[in-house]
Each structure stands twice: as structure tokens, then as C-alpha cells.
Amino acid sequence: MIGLVDANNFYVSCERVFDPTLEGKAVGVMSNNDGCIIARSAEMKAMDIPMGIPSFKLESLRRRGDIYLKSSNYELYGDMSARLCQLLRDTCPAVSPYSIDEMFIYLEEFTDKQCQTLGEWLRRRIRRHLGLPVCVGLAPTHTLAKLANHLAKKSPHYQGVCLLSAQSASTTALLKQTPVGSVWGIGRRLAERLAINKIHTAWDLREADIQQLRKRYSVVIARTALELRGTPCLHMNALDQPRHRIMTSRSFGQATGVKTEVHNALRRHAQRSAEKLREQRSLTRAVMIFLNTNRHRRDQPQYFPHAMVPLPSPSDDTRTILGAVHQGLEQMYRPGYKFMKAGVMLLDLVDAEQYQLSLLHQPPRNRHPYLMATLDTINQRMGQGTISFGMTDADAAWQLRCAHRSNRYTTRWDELMQAGTHPGAIQECAARK
Ligand SMILES: [Mg+2]
Numbered sequence: 001m002i003g004l005v006d007a008n009n010f011y012v013s014c015e016r017v018f019d020p021t022l023e024g025k026a027v028g029v030m031s032n033n034d035g036c037i038i039a040r041s042a043e044m045k046a047m048d049i050p051m052g053i054p055s056f057k058l059e060s061l062r063r064r065g066d067i068y069l070k071s072s073n074y075e076l077y078g079d080m081s082a083r084l085c086q087l088l089r090d091t092c093p094a095v096s097p098y099s100i101d102e103m104f105i106y107l108e109e110f111t112d113k114q115c116q117t118l119g120e121w122l123r124r125r126i127r128r129h130l131g132l133p134v135c136v137g138l139a140p141t142h143t144l145a146k147l148a149n150h151l152a153k154k155s156p157h158y159q160g161v162c163l164l165s166a167q168s169a170s171t172t173a174l175l176k177q178t179p180v181g182s183v184w185g186i187g188r189r190l191a192e193r194l195a196i197n198k199i200h201t202a203w204d205l206r207e208a209d210i211q212q213l214r215k216r217y218s219v220v221i222a223r224t225a226l227e228l229r230g231t232p233c234l235h236m237n238a239l240d241q242p243r244h245r246i247m248t249s250r251s252f253g254q255a256t257g258v259k260t261e262v263h264n265a266l267r268r269h270a271q272r273s274a275e276k277l278r279e280q281r282s283l284t285r286a287v288m289i290f291l292n293t294n295r296h297r298r299d300q301p302q303y304f305p306h307a308m309v310p311l312p313s314p315s316d317d318t319r320t321i322l323g324a325v326h327q328g329l330e331q332m333y334r335p336g337y338k339f340m341k342a343g344v345m346l347l348d349l350v351d352a353e354q355y356q357l358s359l360l361h362q363p364p365r366n367r368h369p370y371l372m373a374t375l376d377t378i379n380q381r382m383g384q385g386t387i388s389f390g391m392t393d394a395d396a397a398w399q400l401r402c403a404h405r406s407n408r409y410t411t412r413w414d415e416l417m418q419a420g421t422h423p424g425a426i427q428e429c430a431a432r433k
Contacts, residue, residue, distance in 0.1 A: 006137070007134045036053060123161060137150070151174060268388070277316050284346035284347065287345070291305055
């Protein structure tokens with residue numbers, strides 16, 4: 001059996017763990033720069049507030065206290081996700097994270113009954129240890145586990161844990177009710193193409209001729225159909241493999257054309273990308289940087305430059321990557337434009353261990369791994385950006401707007417939850433009620 005553990009309204013749930021006064025209220029989490037709504041609580045969904053609505057349109061509701069809006073706090077969500085993964089690793093033989101709030105667990109040696117019991121136990125344990133509500137879908141394949149999870153969320157009858165066997169009356173009934181577009185990996189356009197051949201539901205896809213599917217559509221569709229029949233065809237190992245490129249980019253809090261400000265934003269992204277690079281033990285051969293002006297401001301001159309800087313030898317040294325960023329910016333920067341977004345991409349990655357083993361290449365600076373490892377350890381322990389290259393200015397235009405961000409309770413020493421009768425806290429609670 002394969003299980004899919006998926007947190008309910010993950011971002012909102014993370015906020016509620018540390019601020020229980022939000023329980024039962026309509027809560028939304030906003031995108032970077034507080035632009036639009038990217039996560040909603042069940043209460044907010046019930047108010048028919050759509051996903052993606054610009055935050056300013058909700059301002060009057062917020063002021064009236066009908067809804068609560070939070071700036072996104074990715075550091076907190078990322079850490080809660082890591083904790084969820086660790087908790088599952090402590091109890092399950094194998095775990096494979098699929099997204100920030102979805103993890104597959106592999107329970108090959110368990111009977112259906114044991115899986116059901118384990119699912120219920122995990123759900124209680126996660127709630128108790130992390131404060132997060134989750135649903136668990138259990139089935140013989142990834143695709144069915146995804147559907148089982150969906151059912152566990154939608155139908156209260158399952159109490160958060162739904163087990164689907166491949167050949168049962170309830171599975172058949174479910175597949176007949178499920179539009180094919182809701183099956184994992186089948187997008188809207190593909191659903192339209194399947195409809196031409198009278199494949200409208202998940203059941204139609206399951207019963208379709210596999211050879212025909214492969215010929216008319218793709219191997220992936222044929223595999224999905226087999227997965228719906230209960231034959232495992234998808235392997236998640238691919239998820240464990242290191243990424244082939246690493247990108248860090250952000251929109252600015254305010255557009256800016258000042259070169260040092262743009263440079264500082266790029267420097268920040270370069271340092272973050274280098275950290276990610278070392279985390280997956282890769283080296284990069286090339287650094288690409290790009291800038292965007294705001295394409296919605298037709299009244300302003302537009303410029304979307306990018307520069308690619310190949311490195312003399314593969315590296316994971318932040319200083320080398322910063323040097324390349326500087327070089328790239330010199331190539332592409334032009335005054336007179338207001339930039340809205342900057343990004344750094346590391347390309348053409350190679351495995352650090354394999355590369356350093358090859359006798360042809362010696363690391364250019366022997367001591368740098370220790371310096372970089374020390375840097376990473378300090379930043380992991382004390383919070384991102386505790387030590388960085390160059391000065392950072394928290395008030396710079398490019399810094400994110402996040403007026404309503406909660407504390408990063410689990411990753412910053414100076415933002416820990418405080419217990420006690422802090423008068424401000426009491427007033428704040430009273431005001432919220
Ligand atoms: Mg979820």
C-alpha cells in the first residue's frame with residue numbers, strides 16, 4: 001500500500017498552530033509582497049472568496065474583522081514541512097516528499113487493516129505533535145492514493161483516512177463519479193483531448209485500451225490508466241534526485257532602478273541559490289541572472305535583460321557565484337529603467353563528489369568547503385541571512401512587503417513564542433475577539 005499524507009489548508013494551518021485565535025475564522029495567506037490570496041481556510045472558501053483575488057479588494061472585509069489576512073511566512077511553512085517529514089520518517093519504512101505539504105509513505109508489508117490503523121494513528125500523532133490537521137489516502141498506487149486523499153478531505157464519513165482497494169464497489173463508484181480532469185497528472189487540455197474519445201471519467205480512463213492510449217496520447221496516460229487499475233507504474237525515485245538547475249527569484253517590494261539596490265537583491269538571491277546548491281551537493285558551471293521591469297506599466301520603458309556567465313571551473317563557492325553575478329550585472333544593467341523583479345539561476349549542475357573524485361580536477365581553493373560549510377551551519381542554526389556577504393538593508397525598496405507576517409517561531413531565536421501575561425498580547429487577543 002502507498003499512503004499520501006496531505007495537510008489541510010497547509011499555510012493557514014501553520015498560522016493557526018501559533019495563533020489559535022484564528023481557529024474557526026476566515027483566514028487567508030497572501031503571496032509575496034502581499035499581492036493576492038494564495039491559501040484560504042475552509043471558512044474563507046465558504047464565503048466564496050476566490051483563490052488569487054488581489055488583497056486590496058478584501059481590505060474592507062479585513063478592516064471589519066470578517067476575515068484575517070497573513071503575509072506568507074515561507075520560513076515557518078518550510079520548517080513545519082520538514083518537521084512533518086521527519087515525524088513520518090520516524091514511523092514509516094519509507095517516505096518521499098512530493099510537495100511542501102504532501103508526502104507519500106510506502107507500507108508494502110502491511111495488511112489493509114494495519115494500514116488503516118496506522119493512517120488513523122499518524123493523523124492523531126501529527127495533530128498532537130505538530131498541531132497540523134492532515135488527511136491520509138491509502139491505495140495500491142500513487143494515482144489511487146491521491147484520489148483516496150481527495151475523498152478523505154471531501155467526505156466527512158471517512159474521518160480523514162480513506163483506504164481504496166483497486167477492485168471494490170466503492171472504488172468503482174468513486175471512479176465513475178470522478179471527472180477525468182481530476183485525476184493526478186491530467187490537466188484541462190488533456191481532459192479535453194480525452195473527451196474526444198469519450199473518456200470523461202476516471203472509470204472511462206481505467207477501462208480504456210492501454211495500447212490505444214499509448215498510441216493516441218502518451219506513455220504517461222497509459223501508465224495513469226494502469227495505476228487506476230491498481231498496477232503501480234509511477235516511481236517516485238525521480239523526486240529524490242538532485243535538481244538540474246536552481247533558481248531564486250523574487251518580485252521587489254517597490255520597483256527600483258538604483259544599480260546598488262538591484263545588485264543587492266541579486267546578491268541575496270545568489271547567496272540563497274549557492275546554499276541550495278551545497279545542500280544537494282552539486283557544483284554549478286554557469287550562472288544566469290535576469291531582471292524584469294513591470295510589464296503592466298505600459299507608461300514606463302520596458303527592459304528584460306539576462307546575462308549568462310560561465311564559470312572557469314564548476315563551483316559551489318558563494319564568492320565565485322557572487323563574482324559572476326557582478327560580471328553579469330555589469331553586462332546588462334542600463335540606467336533609466338525601473339526593475340520589478342530579479343533572479344539568479346544556477347545551470348548545468350554536476351555532482352560535487354563525483355567531480356572532485358576525478359583526478360583531472362582539483363578544487364581550486366582547498367579551504368573553501370570549510371568556510372562554506374561553517375556559513376551554512378550558522379545560517380541553518382541561527383536563521384537565514386545571519387551571516388552574509390556584504391551589507392543588507394532591511395528597508396531597501398527590493399525587500400519584500402510583508403506587513404502582516406507572523407513570527408518565524410521555529411527558526412529564529414528572536415521570534416520565539418513567548419509565554420506569560422504580556423499586556424500587549426492580551427490586548428491583541430482581546431482586539432481579535
Ligand atoms: Mg494540502
